[in-house]
Structures are given as structure tokens and as C-alpha cells.
Amino acid sequence: MTLSLQLFLATGGILWLTGLYGLWRNSDPIRRIISLNIMGSGVFLVMVTLARRETSTDPVLHALVVTGLVVAVSATAFALRLAVASQQEKR
Amino acid sequence: MMTDIQTILPVAIVLSSLIPGLLIFSLKESQHRLRITLNLAGVFSKLLLVGWMLHGVSQGQQFSFSITFLPGADLILQGDALSLQFVALSSVLWLATTIYAIGYLEGSAFRSRFFGYFSLCVSATVGLALAGNLVTFLVFYELLTLATFPLVVHRGTDAAIRAGKVYLAYTVSGGVLVLMGVALLHALAGTPDFIPGGYLSPVVDQHQAGLTLAFVLMVLGLGVKAALLPVHGWLPQAMVAPAPVSALLHAVAVVKAGAFGIIRLVYDVYGIETLSILQLTQGLMILAAATIIYGSIRALQQTEIKKRLAYSTVSQVSYITLGVAMLGPIAAIGALVHLVHQGLMKITLFFCAGNFAETLNIHHIREMNGLGQRMPLTMAAFTVGALGMIGVPPIAGFISKWYLGLGALETGQPWILWVFVGSGLLNAAYFLPLLYRGWFAKPAVEWAAHPQARRPASVWNETHWMLLWPTLFTALLAIVTGILAGSDFSPLAWAQLIVAREFAP
Amino acid sequence: MMLDWWHIPLIPLLFWLLMMRWPSVSNWIWLAPLPGLFLLWHGPANIELPMLWPGAALGIDSPVNHYFLLLSIVLWSIASLFASVKQRNDVHRLRFWSFWLWSMTGNLLLVIALDPASFYVGFTLMSLAAYGLVAHQPGPLPRQAGRLYLQLAVLGEMLIYAGLILRVHETGGLLSFSDWQQPIGWLTAVCLLTGFGLKAGFWPLHLWLPLAHPVAPTAASAVLSGAMLKAGILGIWQFIPADTPTTVALGPVVFFIGLFGAFYAVVAGLLQQQAKTVLAFSSVSQMGYLLMIIAMFWMTGDATSSLIILLAMYGLHHAVAKAALFMGAGLASSRRLSPWHWGLMTLPALALAGLPLTTGASVKYLFKDAVSDSMFALSLPLLSIGSMATALLLIRALLLMKQSQQNISKNAGAPEAVALSSWLVLSLAPIVIPLMVDEFRHQLTQTMQLQALTGLLWPIILATVIAAIVSRLSLKTSFKAKLFAGRWLSLRLRYCLIHFPVPEWVIRLKLDGWRKVERSINKFSSVGTLPITIGLTFLMMLSWTMLF
């Protein structure tokens, strides 16, 4: 594993932890959703990096990332809708 | 053909109260005629079946039914001499209590619910008596807790609910301890059928600690229902229940279930040999003796009739435990026969207390003055019950005390004799004042002047006949079992049969 | 229909049942014990009743229970007749007769019992039912007397129960008096002696007696004193075997208890203000003599001994005489009596003091014989003094009866015929019985010798002289309260029992302080669900990574 790959992995980890911290510290729903997305990006970065580990790119991980993205997007959309609804309720 | 009946009969005995009970649940309040019919059909069919089985067992037949349940522990219903002692007692007293309850609850609400649970309670009791191994016993033991709770809280008042909670707190805790004990014994030795002499002697060397712990757990757990000393607290509280329930709870179902469990545990699970190796019964004996004295003293300090009776139960049921713990054949006869005798006498007393409360709204001892003029028959029944409790011959209680006392000497525990003497004195101290008030004291109000309590035309109409007759019936039984103790059909003879089988070399 | 032993206790019960249906049956209750006379005459074989409680057997096997049965039948029958007049206008007469009949049943049963269990059954029935007689009349005094009576009766019951069980165990489970000749343990003997003693009422177990007799209806006093006290004596005689190490050792002690009691009761009785109380103390004194007889019997243990006869005779003698006196006292306190009534009244009193030609003289003579044969010969002079003391006490009783006549209104009238005649029968009995009973007849001739006559008469004469002197001085005493320590004890006992401190364990959860904390935790966790959960997740992972 090369140094750059390790850097990428570390970045992914840091992104994940950043998201975690954001989720922990923020109380606004929108910010929390964004934090979650940051966490997700971290994981996806790790996945994509791992796919580059061997000489030939690992297609499985790419497929997984794509699936993950789909899930993430739809979940985010749902979360945003909920967040808005609950904000409305507060008003 | 014969083998079929021998399999079916135990189940049929349980079902004969269970099925009417379940049917009664579905009835509407207004269908009281159908309800009474169902109830009585159940009662009489049970009596018939029990009579059949009694005959069979005395002829040496085996009755057993089993289905698979847990690994290594089937559900087994079987009729042996010991179980029949209890089954016969509960069936006969169920008859009395059912009639009594019909009269007692006439016109009140929730009767379907009441009689439904009432029948369930009896089914659980009978099942418990017929249980052929510890796991089956446990099943019915817990069901009994469930079935009696609605009866305790039947009135639905705050006091009733509080009492129900106390009752549950105790009995469920006790149930858990019994569960743990049963599970522990299962883990150590499996769960074979009850056999005279116990089945634990092969493992006693390996598992001293385990068997000791299991015994302590079981005795504490069973002790809750048998109202042994530190865990008796529910019983006086449960007094808020309607009189037939108290009667059933105290004389047959709950406290006896505990005592019966201890009998089974000592004779058919551990066995005398194992227990004397483990040296566990000394503690049980002291506990039971302490309970006898403690219950009596507490009874003395109560001012409500039912509370006094309740503490008297605490004291009297421990006679059974004490007799069992002595581990001698004569003491065992005393314990087994007291199981029946205490039932007869205590149910009479509770019926009487119910009659007083129901007819004249009398709950306190100080209100009993002059009751003998207004309700002579009930008062006479009360007298029989109370004297029997003291151990006055020739009422049934004397026979128990005779054998228990002899048993104490036979097993080299003369101090226990003095416990019985002390208890007898205390019993007299808390029962005789009631009799004095009833027969001799001047009534606070002239009965004739009392609008609701005006003396009826005939003695036999002093209260509703459905309240009076069961009371007289059980009182009479208490006398007859005492006077005719030597006859072949007395509980004493049956107890001797059991002991002959249990203590056979 | 052949009468058998087991019918005897059943007949009173039958009467009871009939009476519950037809109250007028109570006039015929005096018939209830009489069938027993037929059995005494006829003497059928003893029977065993295996259907009943363990070991049940009925019958008669010695002169003691033969004569005790006789005295019980006579007393109960005559007293019933007496009571049927006296209780006629009682509101609670059904209750009275019920207890009466139950008591009678018990008494008859215990006399014919040949096994301890049956004896105990009868004894208990009698003791407890007698409470209904003691406490029959309304008012605080009967209630207190009844309470004390009952407390001691129950205590006695329990001691007898303990003794009974101990004894059955000692004899290896044998259940017949005839098999009970094995040595007896100390504890057993003391239990039984005390248990029965509480009923027999000798000193110091007499506490209830002076309280109970004055308040009970007259007829009840008569049977209490005449028949029921004897049941206690019979119990001691039946249950405790003679000539065993224990009884031989106990003998002297018991003898002196009896002796002391015989005198003590006289002194105590002389200080009383009520005729029936004085009579009660006289009973206590007489029981002392019976106890002495038993003690002597214990030390010889001879089954053919004249002591057995003496015991039977003494019982019979005291029973009829004392019952007659009680009935007389009852009559004296409610009706005007004529001089010939008073003459009749002195007869049983003199008999008790040992007047020649009466039963008293015979038993006294027998008694002296027995004592002079035994190791207690030294106390022989005391017996004559005892006779004098008895005479003194009875004179006091008669004087008090006479006094009570003053309180009766002029128009009270003469005694009812039935009551009078029943009393008459009993009063004459001390003279009649010696003629009819062989054992007495035999003694009668001996007592008529001059030396014996003077020996019997001087105590009576001396007593009369003393009484004449002393009656000038009025004996006002404050002893009364002390003598009735029993009443105080019984009240004290009741108080102690009711206020006995016993803890009741109640578990109470105190959650009030906790509730506040709980509420704040709940609020915090519902608002901060997300941060808390995420923080915890992180911490958990971190700590696990460290821990592994």
C-alpha cells in the first residue's frame, strides 16, 4: 500500500470522525443531515481508496459505492423532508 | 380400556373445573342460571372423578398422563396417595365454597369474571396436586398465582388493588425462587418423576452446595405461599378479598399449595436420607416453629375478625411444615392430616366471618357481642372451627396435634412439643374472647331493634341458606373427621396409607 | 335395646338435640345421666371403639371409677333437677342447658374412659363447657371469674396435652390405662399433676375456685365442686402410675402440698364474707386431703390397697356433702328457710367435719388408718386439728348463709318443692350412703366405739366453742384483695398478651428523593437523545478497543 493511498484512507477516516463530531455537536436538523453526509463521504472515500489497492481496480467496491450513494441520497432526501416537517411543526 | 382411563382420569380431573371456568368467562352477567349450572356440573363431575380415582388408588392402581414439554422434563399428571389427599380436600371444599360464593355474590357485579377465575384457581390447585414432577408442579404453581390475583383484587377498591399488589409482589417473587430452585435441581439431577424417598441421593456427594442452595430457594419460594415467617406478609393483606376467596385461599388453594410443595420437596424430591445428610431441616423446623408462635401473637393483636383469622392461618399452616421438617413417620402423619384438618376448620371460620359481614355487616371483633343470639348456627360453626384450631378434642385439630406432638418426641425434638403447647395457649387466647363475645356478651344493640338484623322467624333463616349450609357442612366435617378418625375413610387413615408408602423401607 | 358404655355420653347429647328442637325438654334433663346407673348395676364388658380417636375404649375397671361414675350420675341428675327449677325464668336458659349438657357429656365420658385419649376428650369437653356455667350470669364478676377459669383451664388442657403426649411416648405408644404402669418421667409427672391439679383445685392451683363458685348458678357450683373437681383427681390417679421411682420421690412433696393446702384454705376461707366463697375454700381444703391420699398411694402402689377404696369413698363423700351445701347456700340466698331446713343444712356440714354415723366419720377413720400405716404417721395429730378447722370453716359458712337471709324480702316464699326435694336427697345422702355401700358399712361399726367417737367429736365441739367466742368479734379484713391475686394475674396476662411487642416487617420503598433525579435524567435524555447516544457509541467503541 502506498503512502498516498494511506493518506486517502486517513482522510476518509478524518472525514468520518468530522461528521461524527458534527452530528454530536449540532442540534439543528439540517446541520445534522449534512454531518451525516460528511460521514458518508468519508466511508465512500475509504471504499474507493481500497478499490485502488491492487493493480486492477476492484469493481465490487465501486459497485458498493454506487449502491451506497443511492441509499445515501434517498435517505438524505427523506431526512430533509422530515426535518422540514418537524421545523414546521415547531412554528 | 382400563389403561385409557388411567391416563385420562388425571387430565379429566383438572379439566372438570377448567372447562366450566373458561365457558363461564364467555357468559354475560345476566346468564346466572347457566353459570350456576356450569359451576355445579363442574363441581359434581370433579367429585365423581376424584371418588373414582380414590377408589382406584386405594386398590393400588396407577394413574398417569404425560406430554413432552422441556428437554428432560415432561408435563406429568399422576394420581398417587399424597396427591389425592390434597385433590380430595380441594374438591370437597370447592363444593362448599362454590355454593357459598353463589350465595355470597348474589346480585353483585363481575360474577362471570369471578367464577371464571374461581374455577381456574381450583384447576390450578388440582393440577398442582396431581403434578408428577417438579416442572409440572412449577407450571401449576405459577398458574395458581395468576388465577388468584383477579380474585384478590376482585372488589377493585384502592385497598383491594394495594393488597393485590402486595400479594403479587410476594407470590411472584416466591415463584421466581421456586423456578430457580427447580431449574437448579434440573441442572444438577434432571427432573424425574416424584418418587417416595426422593431421587437426589445419587448426586448428593457431588453437589452438596447446589442441593443446599436449591433447597433454600425452594423453601423460601414455597414458603411465600405457605406463609412462613419472613415472607408471610401478603396473607393478612389479602384479607380484603371477598369471603369465599379468603376461605379458598386460606384453606385450600394458596397456602396449601405452598405447604403441599414443601411436603413433595421433602419426601419425594430430596428424600429423608438426603436431607439428613445435608442437615437442612433443622433450619426449616426452627423457622416453622417461629412462624407458629409469631403468627399466634400477631393474631392476638388484631382487631378485625378476618385479620385475626389470617394470622391464625400463618400460624396453623406452619404446623404442616413443622411436621414435615421433623422427618419422622408419625410427624408426617400429623402434617398430612393437618393439611386436611386445617382446611376444614379454617374454611369454616372464614365462612362464618363472611356470614357475619354479609348478614349484619360485622367486621370487627368488638361488634361480635351477642351474635350467638342472632346467628346461633353460624356462631356454633365458628365455635367448632375455633376450638378445633386450639386443638380441643374431639374436633379434627386435636388429631393433628396428637400425631405432631408424638412425632416431635419420636424424632427426638421434645422442644417442638412445647411449641405446640405455647401455640395452643395463644390460639385459645385469641379465639376464646371471640366466643365469649358471641355467646355471653350483651349485644350493643338489641337484635330485635336492629332494622336489618331483626331475628328471623326460624333459626335456619338466620342468613341466606347458601351461606349457612356450606358453613355447617364444613363444621360438621371438622367434627366428624375428628371423632371418626379411626375409621377407614378418614383423612387420618389416608395419611397413614401415604406414610406407609413414603416410609416403606 | 341393650345399653352399652358408649351410650352414656351420647344420651346427654341426644337430650341436647331434642332440647334445641323442643326447649321444654330441659325439664327432663335430670334423666340424662340415669341410664349410667343401670350400667353400673349391670356391668357389661368394657368395649373398644377403633372407629374413634386413637385407642378409644370405654368401661369401668376399678372401684375408683366405679364410685366416681356413681357420684357423677347422682350429682348431675340431682343438680339438673335443681337447676330445672332455678333456671326456669332465665332468658339464656337454652345456653345454660347446652353448656350443662356438654359438660355432663364430658364428665360422664371421662369417668368411663379406659384410655387417655378418651379421658382427655371428655375432660376437655367438660372443662371448656363448664366455662359457660361459670360465666353464665351477667355482670363483671362472672366475666372475670370466667376469664380466670378459662385461662387456667386452657393452661391445664395444654399441660395435660403435653403430659399425655410425653406419656404415650414413654410407654411406647400404648394407649390403655392398664398398660401404663411403666416408670414416668419427671417432666411428664409434673405436667400431668399441674394440668389436672388446675382442675382439681388444690393449693396452690386453686386460684379460680373461690372466684368461680360464688358467681356460678347454684346447681353449677354443686356439680363443679362435686363432680368436676373429682375429675381432676381421677385424672391424676389414672394418668400417673404409682410405685415408680418418680412418684415415690414425688410422694412426700405432694403429701405436704396437700397437707399445707388443707390448712391454708381454711385460714383463707375464714376471712371470706360470702358463703359460697367459704364453701369454695372448703373444697380447696378437701382437695388437699384427696391429694394426700394419692400421694400415699403413689408410695405404696398396691393395687389392692385400701387407699383405692379410700379415694373412691372420699370422693363420693365430699361430692354429695359439698353439693348439698352449695345447693343449700343457693336456697338460703334466695328463699326464706325454716328452722328444719337449717337443721338439714348442718347435716352435710357436720358430715364433712366427720360426724359419727355419716360418711365423714368413715372416711376420716379410713384416712387415719392409712396415714398411721405410712411414713407420715407423725402428722396424725394434725388430722384431728384439720377436722376442727373444717368444722370451723363450715360453721362460718353456715353463719354467712344465715346472714344472707336478712337481705331477702319477706315475700320471697319458701323453696320450690322440686328444688327442695332434690336438695333433701343430697343432704340426707351422708347418712344414707353408709347404709347402702358395703365399704362404708364396714367402717360404720368401727367408728361407733367410744374412743373413736370421742376422737371424731372433740374437733367439732371445740370448733363450735371457738366459733361462739369469735363470732362476737367481727372479722373485717383487707385480705380479700390479696387472696384474689388470681383476678389481678389474669387481667395482667391479658394485657401483656395484647401489648406484646412483635415487629411487623413491611418493606417500603422511599422513592421521593429519587423521583427528582429521575425526572431530570428523563428530561435530559429525551431532549438530548442524539448527542447522548452518539457520545455513548463513541465511548463504547473507544473503551472496548482499550479493554480488549
Added chain:
Amino acid sequence: MNAALVSMVVPFFAAMLVLMWRPRQQSWLVIVASIVSLLAAVMALLSVIDSGPQSLNLGGWESPLAIRFQLMPVNALLIVTTAVIHLIVVCFAASSHHCQPIKQAFWPLALLLHGSLVALWLSMDLFNWYVTLELLGLAAVALVTLAGQKALRAALDYLLLSLFASLTYLLGVVMLYGQYGTLDIALLATLTEADRVTQTALLLISAGLMLKAALWPLHLWLPAAHSSAPTPVSALLSALVVKAPLFILWLLWSRVAPSELAVPMGFWLALLGGGALLIGGWSACRTPHLKTLVAYSTVAQLGYGLLALGLLLHWQLNDLQAALWLFVVAHAMAKTSMFLAAGEIQAATGKKRLNSLRGMTLTMPVALFAFAVAGGSLIGLPPSGGFIAKWLLIQPMLIEPAYWPWALLVIIATLLSAAYVFRVVSQGFRQSSVSATASEHGKSAQWLALLPAILVWLMALFSEPLLQLMDVFSA
């Protein structure tokens, strides 16, 4: 295997149908679909009993790449349970008039939930589980929101935590994949070693799963979400959804994790299970609201599962998995009954508080009875399913004196559960100040609430075949 696939596909298909077609008799369609699914599930179970575990590689790919479905006795049993409970809940929703307003959205979501659950039970693949978990989570949150405004906050918390848990899980999965290059459980089981990466990955996965399963102390979202959801939804969530992560956790630790890691982890899991039992039970005893009580009871009861799982790992005792899965099944049945009964009562009285139960033995006897009977199984009273599970759990604890403290934990937990169950039941026996009479209205819904409670007691009668099923599996 095919039957199991049918059981999975039918709900998905029916969901599509309901969404697209919007037939007038939606409820009948849903019920029929549920029945078909149930029948298929039963057939699958029978086929497992007959011919043992079966597996299927989707799309014909070979082992490392393929998405593999596997049918084992345990998950066959879970599929059947899922189908039974789903059918009952659906029937309840159809018959209870209190569920009228939510039906339109309820049918497709419930079917989706059902389908994804079955897919999850069948999957043997870490990533597939991720996808099904996400589906399950989204459907669950969407169902919670059906309760309207008051449930939105709880639903949002639930959603965010669920997403967070998924990402934690996913990170762990990715680490495992990075280490071993496969996602298949059976393959991983042969490869794993007790190194740092594996350990971290497993911990990440476990944390995510525990959050989703609301295992103590990560349970805070559950009472709010489950108690504010509509009645049939609460039942589905409590009975089924929280069990799915537990299933994965079990497979992961008992198959994939090397025993060097599993043994200490088992101890911690068991401790957490104990914490759940005690604190969940305590909270249930204290809460003033009926549905919250039931929700806390779920938290407590999951503790039994966790305890069984933990001890199974810690002592390496395969016998305990019978206890674990019987707990899960018994709890699923009992909890369905409790939630349906509680929900029906709450809807009838319109009040959340426990003291609104006064006089319920007269007005809604069947519902109260259902609650009590189901409660009996939760307490572990014999002869119920809960009892059998508890019996199997305590047996190994009692053999060695050193294990006895664990039994003490079970005792306390039992007492706590009895306390909260009877807290409710005794309220029902209290006299009502209002003289109410039994309402015929909603009778069928009440009886439907009773049905699973009866089923869980009947489990005891069929304990022998059930245990045999478990034995077949462990052999």
C-alpha cells in the same frame, strides 16, 4: 428455498401493486398477500426441516462475488414469525377503526418492511445486510411518521441515528472487506484472524447494529419512536424490526469473529444485556404512560437476547442459541399482542396515561386479557414461550456455582417485568368511577390482539419440535 423467495417477493410485489394500482379493496389485497407469504414461509420451514440448510447464489455468480441467500432453520423460523406477525398486524389494521386514517400509506410501507425483513433474514452477506437495513430503517421511520405531527421529532431522531448507525456499520464492513476481500459470511468465517483491524471493524459493526437494535445503553430513541408510532406500527417495530440487527450481530460474532475476540466481547455484551434488563425494566416500572411502558419493556426484553448472545459467546455454548431465538420469537409474539392491546385501549380511551385503564376488565376485557397473557410470557411464567426460553437460558447458568450471579440477574429481571406487567393489569381491575359497559365496538381488533398472546403460550406445547429445530441447526 424457492418458497422462501416467494415469501420475500410477494410483499414487495404487493407493495408495488398497492402503490401503483390503488385498488378499492386494498386491505383484502394486503391480507391475501400476507397469507400467501405466510404459506410460503411455512413451506420453506418445512423444507428446511426435511432437507436441511439450502443456499442460493443470486444471478448465478460464483461464490466470492455472488449475493448469497441462505435458508437455515433459524431464519426459516424467523421468516415464519415475521409472516405470522405481519398477517396479524395487517388484519388488526384492517379491522380496527382507529387505524382508518393511516391506511393509505400504511399498506405499502408495511409490505415493504415485511419484504425487506425477509430479505435480511435470508441474506448471508455484509453489504446486502447494509442495504436491507437501510430499507428497513427508511420504511420504519416512514411508518412512524404516519402518526402525524407529534411523532415527527421522534421519527427524525430515529432516522438520523439509524443513518449514523448505518454509516458506522458500513465503515466496519469496508474495513473487513479491505482486510479479507470478501463480504460473504461463510467465507469470512474461514479467513478471520484476531488482529487489530478485524477487531476495530467488528466493534464498528457491532456499535452500529446495537444502535439500530436499541440495545442498552443505545436505546434512548426507542421509547419515543415506538410509543408515538401508530399502534400497528409500534407492534411491527418492537416485534420485528429491532430483532434484525440482533440476528446480524449473532451471525457476526458467533461465525465470523475469532473466539479470541468473541469470548471477551461476550462478557461485555452479557453485561450490557444485564443493564438493559435492569434499567429498561426499571424505566418501564416508572413511566406513567401505557405505550411508553410497553416500549421500555422492549428495551428490557432485548436485554435477554443480548444476555443470551453474550453468554453464548463468552462460554462458547451453542446450546444457548436456542434460548436466544426462542426469546426473540416469544418476545415478538408477546410484544405484538401487548402493543396491539395497549394501542387499542389507548385509542378507545383517548388517553395515554396508565390510570385511564380503570375498569377495563369490564369495558375492554379481551384487550386487557391479551395484555396480561402476553405479559405472562414476558415475565416467563410457565408454560409459555417466554418460560421455555428463560429455562434454556438459566440451565447453563446453574450448573457451575461460579455462574450463579448471572441467575440472580435473571431473577431481578423477572421480578421487574412482573412488576410492570401487573402494574398495568391491576389498573384494569380498579373500579371505574364512570359506570361503563362493555362495548361491542372493536371486538375483532381486541381478539386479534389476543391471538399472538395465545400463540406464544401454545409455543410451550410445541417446544419439543422447536427445540429439535434448533438442535438440527447446531449439529
